[in-house]
Amino acid sequence: MKRCSWRRAAAISTVVLTPMGVATAAVAPSGSAGIGDPYYPNYGNGGYDVDHYSINVEYDRTKNTVKGKTWVFATTKQSLGRFNLDLALRAKLVTVNGRPAKFTQSEHELVVTPSRALKKGESMAVEVTYGGNPSTTKVKGFTPWVTTPDGAAALGEPESAAWWYPSNDHPRDKATYDIAITVPKGVEALSNGTLQSNKVSGPWQTWRWQVSQPMAPYLAFFVTGQFTITKGTSQGIPWLNAVTTVKSPQQRYAAADLARTPEIVAWEAKQFGPYPFETMGGVAPNAPLGFALENQTRPVYSNVFWADGPSEGVIVHEQAHQWFGDSVSVHNWKDIWLNEGFATYATWLWSEKQGEGSRQDLLESYYLTPPDEDFWSTTIGDPGAGNEFDAAVYDRGAMTLAALRNRVGEAKMSKILKTWTRQKADGNARIADFIALAERISGQQLDSFFTAWLYTPQRPAATKANGFPATFAKRASTARTQRVAMPASRAQLDADHKQMIAQERQRVVG
DSSP: OOOOOOOOOOOOOOEEEOTTSOEEEOOOOBOOSSOOOSSOTTSSOSSEEEEEEEEEEEEETTTTEEEEEEEEEEEESSOBSBEEEEOOSEEEEEEETTEEOEEEEETTEEEEEOSSOBOTTOEEEEEEEEEEOTTTOOBTTBOOEEEETTEEEEOOSSOOGGGTSOBOOSTTSOEEEEEEEEEETTOEEEESSEEEEEEEETTEEEEEEEEEEEEOGGGOOEEEEOEEEEEEEETTEEEEEEEESSOSHHHHHHHHHHTTHHHHHHHHHHHHSSOOSSOEEEEEOSSOOSSEEOOTTSOEEOGGGGSSSOOHHHHHHHHHTTTBTTTEEESSGGGTHHHHHHHHHHHHHHHHHHTSOOHHHHHHHHHTSOTTSGGGTSOTTSOOTTOTTOHHHHHHHHHHHHHHHHHHOHHHHHHHHHHHHHHTTTEEEOHHHHHHHHHHHHOSOOHHHHHHHHSOSSOOOOOGGGTOOHHHHHHHTTSOOOOOOOOHHHHGGGGTTHHHHHHHHHHHHO
């Protein structure tokens, strides 16, 4: 990714000469309305690469409205006479390099026509002034905005950015961020990265956050409300946690589990390589969101995870995403196994560490799911739009990695995972990239293995080639096909993304 100097581009007119020698304005092409993701053709946009976002939003809880002014600093990848941004809230004013631009808007597409065409490789600073009520702003009946008893939450996957800032909303276009959130005095406003300042001006208070490493747009978030904030440093990495001030057993369990974040991250660093970001932490609002989300540097957790007691497994899962999903992001949404399968595998490693059940126990237990169940009908390497968060992507995804470990051995599996997170850090990857790396490091031909596990909608044969020991293959042929109870730390993750799945399916179908 190119780095932007964030200077306003100089206005340079582009002309061509006709055969008659008359100078006429060149007609520059338009950037595409989508980045080219086969699942979501209109997600993201073509023609430019974003370098940095400077987001300024004001949230009025009494009206449930957002007013914003965001600068998008980008570099063109082609000459551009027109380009798109993703924004669902209503745009009021757009400028490009300081000059007013024409714009139209439909659903989440903001189409911008600058006052002059932009050259390939040119820097552009796009300023968008906008506002609205995110709760009532819906695209195909969908909004990711959540109003909580004491504030609001702007987060979701695979999309949420358009309901609070304009962006090139696809993981393929990462950027750095400055985020300023203004709320009534006495209200906390949490976001990604490091807290730069927290200043009061009259009845308002502005919280400024900074993300210095590339981040996908959907991973940016803000949550407002009443929180107890705790801070510290662990192994040289600062951390910040925020837990709702509303007293309840859930709140106490959440606070205790979030306090374990530095311990869990340190353990995961031994499994996957150095922690990839400049800070860490988590947010537990007073809200039954129905899911947890791996927002970069600071995941957000629904209080439903602590309905029945401690739930450190969800911390393990979302923090593992800092490596798998946040630092190494999908190239297209069909590559979602690289996120969810790997984060679930981390919980299996944690289960083994805690003595609740080993990777092999879990692999064999899930394998006994009856072969005619829907669990086996999803092609987890290409699950289809709206199916990215099916349970099979998570659990069969982890099974694939446990079986791979059996196939290549513990030492090579560890090398594969750590090499992956190092080589692909701050970037994007396809499943094919991981397969190639696994083959290179293991020295084995793994096409048939990954075809069986990722691209065949049926239960793989319990063979040595598919990562099963011979002893299990014999037992599996006579065992009763009924999955046994999973360890508690894994069971707690079943609600992860449930509400998001339902919303996404409704939006895709609608």
